[in-house]
Amino acid sequence: MPQxxxxxxREDVIRVYRDSDASMAQGAKDFGISPSCLKRWLAIDEKNSTRP
Incomplete structure (x- = not known):
């Protein structure tokens, strides 16, 4: 299993991606992660930020 x-x-990647106009693929490539990884992190962050 990968580390x-x-x-x-993760927080830095999410912040930089949201502040940029880059596509998900480009944002992920800039940080050396897969687009699916970035998408998952964004979904988790969105879910966590909507909790009271």
């Missing part, structure tokens, strides 16, 4: 990325890295 998990640190929480700080």
């Amino acid at each position: 998990a990325f640190p929480k700080e890295f």
Whole structure:
């Protein structure tokens, strides 16, 4: 099983991606992760941010 990325890295990727106009594929490539990984991180972040 691949090693998990640190929480700080995931948060930085999400922040930079949301602040940019890059496509999901390009944003993922810029950080050396797969687009599906970025999509999953964004979904998790969205789910966590909507909780009270």
